Amino acid sequence: MRIAIFSDTYVPEVNGVARTLKRLADYLTEREIDYKLFVPETLESTAPKTPTIERFRSIPFMLYRECRLAFPNIVQLKQSVEAFNPNIIHVATPFNLGLFAHHFGKKHHIPMVASYHTHFDDYLSYYHLDFLDKWLWKYMKWFHRPFEKVYVPSESTKAKLAFHDFHSNIDIWGRGVDQNFFTPQKRSTLIKKNYGITEKNIILYAGRIAPEKDIETVIKTYFNLPKSLFKNTHLIMAGDGPLLSELKEKYYKEITFTGFANSDQLAELYASADIFMFPSATETFGNVVLEALSSGLPVIGADKGGTKHLVSDRRTGYLCSPGDVASFTKACTEILTNTNLKAYMGRQARIQAMAYSWEDIFTKLMASYSIVVEQKRKATA
Template sequence: MRIAIFTDTFLPQINGVARTIGRLADTLTRNNIPCVVITPETKFQGQRNYELLVSPGLSLPFYPECLLSIPNYTETFQKLNSFKPDLIHVATEFSMGICGLKYASTTGLPIVSSYHTNFPQYLSYYKVEIIAMLAWKYLRWFHNMCLKSYCPSKSTLKLLKQQGIKNLEIWGRGVDTELYNPAKFDFSFRKRFGQNKKLLLYVGRLAPEKDIDILMKSFQMLNKKHRNSHLVIVGDGPLRQKLEQSAPPNVTFTGYLHGDELSRAYASSDIFVFPSTTETYGNVVLEAMSSGLPVVAAFSGGVRENLVNRINGLACSPRNVMDMVTAMERLITDETLRKELSLQARDHAMTKSWDTIFNKLILSYQEIVCLHNKVTA
């Protein structure tokens, strides 16, 4: 079996889609399943055993991590014909996804898709919610062109089903429990912010759809009672400059962190805070849990896949400042509860094996290819 993956975002871009597709490509080749990734231009220079086909790309104004590309169809198709894929996987719905649809239609190959990002929900944050219906109409057409559409969580599957998208299957997410590990604790990281401070950590894009305004309002209220806390914000995005200008002194913006540097930030903090209500899964929530952090998060969307209230974190009502303040305050003041949730967060993450997640996907691939081959024989 040979797999061709079309995606508008890829490593080293910092987002869940790029990281998941990169891990998928690594896993396929490690299982002796040749694959090729077709993507806009990338600066990825890491080790890989799979082929990359790249085209020039332009950043989307509201989502710069995702590039729009105008692929050279003739050149791309010639290279793919030489590769001889058995299955096409379109991971995004923009230009590279359209290219994948076109190639599958031209060759008669089976095609599957995956849904990673709730773009229609993002539209209201950018004051263009009027086109949400058109966005869903497009996504419905795109995904229903495929034999299977994979989504990361039960809540996302329910949403897509309500929007008329068919042939849905859950392709969950795992976590690297060796990389994201409480053992990565680094005293020097904590020392930067004050030895006796309670460190609250946020990891993610600094963009309107992440509800970062709720986090900042909540922390400012928390500051009125608990000046011994410090908020560390890991990430970047269009709101960073504005946030830095208005943030109190006990907020630090680090920009994006990678690899061991990121895992040390997780393991050296006390509480993970995450206000986003638009997640299809929420990979960072699972990374935080794997690092032994109790989570304070909006109980919405894909976050519900992992957050169990009072078991591995505290759930808040979506976009509710007082709920988030109360939850943060409780974990700051109740050390026994914080330690209990920390241990149980790590235990939960240990059940989320990437091998299990990908083995299920590969089995689904094989079933689709076998069925296609029987039908076309």
């Protein structure tokens, strides 16, 4: 099998799509399966340069600067894809590189699959662009129509796309977690020392510091804690994004903002915190939620989107109505004031995360690829 993967985001960019594709690339490399990634260039000097990755000049995408719009030399890209001679194309983003793959696959009758990762329609309201909603759905449905299959990461995402009559063949491609990397064993007292934290409890948020992640609910919940509990609790917000500088300037005395945190730092933060709060209602999956669970950390999340499939309410944490500060506050209070409950939820979180194996997920994806290739072969024979 020769797999051509097209995406407008890839490591060292930090987001769920980029990290998932890196995991897939590592899996394919280990099993000596032929593949080639066609992705944007990056400003980071650490961007990997290998025979399996071809990069093209790009600019940041307006709504999501961690995702980039590539502007490839079409002649060069066409020659490169033809030389690789893929027998299946996987498109991860519906932008410029995806459009080229869309056209190339149709023209040459190559089996094509797509993966849907981001609810861009949910982002529109946060950026006052609701008027684009109808046009966005029209474009997304047109773009995905020629694909043999569309992969989504969760049942709620599948249901949403089915409601919009998005595609006739939608399948679940879930996510895994490295349980040996994200583990309770990485708990460290150095976290408090390094950040000058004297409070007993730590609430952690990790992810993009952006409006669509409902950062407002995180901050309001923290300041809404009962006074006695607030005095003994500190909030750490790990990540980068458009709201970081503004919030850091406003709350620098009360909240620790780490900025960008690499995987090693995140693993230590997860394991050393007492609660992971993630109120985002726009998730298709929620990779950081699964990482927190694997680290033995109770999660308080929104009862919507991908998060609700990962958190078992009252067993591995709490699910709250999106934006309901009172509900999030009550959940935080119950966990932080009950040592036995916190320990129970932490153990159950770790147990639940152990079921999410990257090996199983990618094995199923390869089997699905094979079925798509065979069905296309029979249809065109």
